Amino acid sequence: MKKVVCKLVLAGFVMFCSVDVRAQNVSQSSIVVQMILGATGGTATATVSATVLPVISITSSAGNDGAGNLNFGLTIVNTTASIDPRASSSASLFTISAGADMPMTASFSSPDVTLTDSLGNKLSFSLLAVGAQVSSSQQTAAQLTSGGTITMSGSGVYYVWIGGTVAVPSSAAGGTYTGYFHLTVAYQ
DSSP, rough: OOOEEEETTTTTTTTEHHHHHHOOTTOOOEEEEEOOOHHHHHHHHOOOOOOOOOOOEEEEESSTEEEESOOOOOTTTEEEEEOOOOOTTTTTEEEEEEETTOOEEEEEEEEEEEOTTSSSSSEEEEEEEEEEEGGGGGGGGGOTTTTEEEEOOOEEEEEEEEEEEEEEEETSSSSSSBBBOOEEEEEE
């Protein structure tokens, strides 16, 4: 008499069959046959990729000193000196180079900068920044706020013009006043 019992284990794709054979010329034992219906392991392939963004580069140019610095020139007391970043060739121009069409965050150290002379006297400079993807768009450039988003052009360039105002009160001492602002740009 033959008795066959089979169990199918789906998770491992393995089928175990136990065959019980009872005959005079075969010992009274069980023979276990393992039949593999499918692979017990597999292989998958995935593509790994990384896009490395170009290093951000910021260069300054233009301005009335040719090096990108703002120079309000000779100013008398009780006046406000201004450089319009949309209309003046004296505005500082910063050219940003980075990844094409990438959104970036542009930040300024402060929209208000303190200018100091050699004796510690102070004046206040209020920064005004505008930007565009095309260098010929200075007159129509959008106003920028610190921490705001700019989008690089398709060629990976963006232009920022900086101007602003210096208020010179009647109590201001004569002398040369200087201060600094920083433009920082980062990928979002």
